[in-house]
């Protein structure tokens with residue numbers, strides 16, 4: 399069995415709001431294996447981005463991590479000094495955001511921004527002196543051109559000098575991926591990396607991420623609201639609902655035999671992966687309101703299979719074998 403590179407244990411993130419405290423991430427447990435591709439899927443507001451940002455200790459204000467641990471290669475990131483965490487970001491764990499312009503600065507050349515990422519982490523730091531300085535500069539340039547070529551940016555020497563607005567959306571996202579790869583991270587956290595792109599460019603970017611994963615053995619967490627995209631790209635899928643992982647399993651298990659009514663709902667809302675073909679598409683009724691959840695299972699009011707105990711009793715995780723997990727009273731032993 400492969401070893402976990404990243405382990406999230408009982409992670410909880412809260413936001414104080416006028417309507418009370420919201421648990422955006424509510425007791426999340428996940429392990430990412432070396433060179434694994436894990437999908438984090440769920441509708442808007444389910445806590446996917448907050449989970450990713452919290453892994454890098456970038457939880458936005460006024461959010462607070464109230465409990466849990468994030469172990470990277472055995473170290474709990476929540477105990478690291480800010481300085482240590484800064485060194486780790488980018489170098490070990492790198493993030494790709496949905497909108498490339500969140501990462502790219504419009505006033506700097508694309509090549510310079512990749513260069514900056516190498517500099518921040520001192521990839522080419524070394525002995526001083528004019529000779530070494532020149533040698534370092536040449537090596538650094540070569541590395542940037544290599545990175546640009548690796549992510550599929552044509553004519554890297556010319557494109558080094560271009561500004562982000564001279565790149566198409568797909569090329570901008572490739573540049574962002576080059577920045578993320580500059581320090582050869584072990585883990586890539588990709589938050590809706592293709593949502594802003596049209597479908598053909600989306601396929602190219604997903605193929606690129608796939609190739610990086612295969613060639614560099616970089617583990618990837620892909621956050622998406624699109625279950626079919628996750629099913630195509632990932633090895634395993636974690637389905638999130640109202641801050642919790644409600645179902646976890648291998649892609650084939652989740653798509654062929656979904657257990658949680660929410661997962662079934664997500665699949666039935668998809669044209670291609672519909673569970674039980676021949677049925678019409680069925681959107682999941684209602685919406686989630688984190689400030690006003692039932693005391694038991696958060697999905698109760700939208701669940702077609704809700705039972706008497708669902709509203710008041712919090713479901714416990716049931717392990718179904720072969721690493722499958724589900725958080726639903728339908729599967730708990732004390733049912």
Ligand SMILES: Nc1ncnc2c1ncn2[C@@H]1O[C@H](COP(=O)(O)OP(=O)(O)OP(=O)(O)O)[C@@H](O)[C@H]1O
Pocket residue numbers: 413414415420422440441442443444445446447448449458459460461623688
């Ligand atoms: N600044 C904030 N103040 C209060 N609550 C917040 C804040 N930011 C996020 N939240 C809460 O955290 C929850 C999770 O947000 P998150 O961004 O992780 O959702 P998501 O699953 O990434 O959704 P999307 O698909 O729309 O990106 C939201 O439902 C929201 O209630």
Ligand SMILES: [Mg+2]
Pocket residue numbers: 446447448
């Ligand atoms: Mg999000």
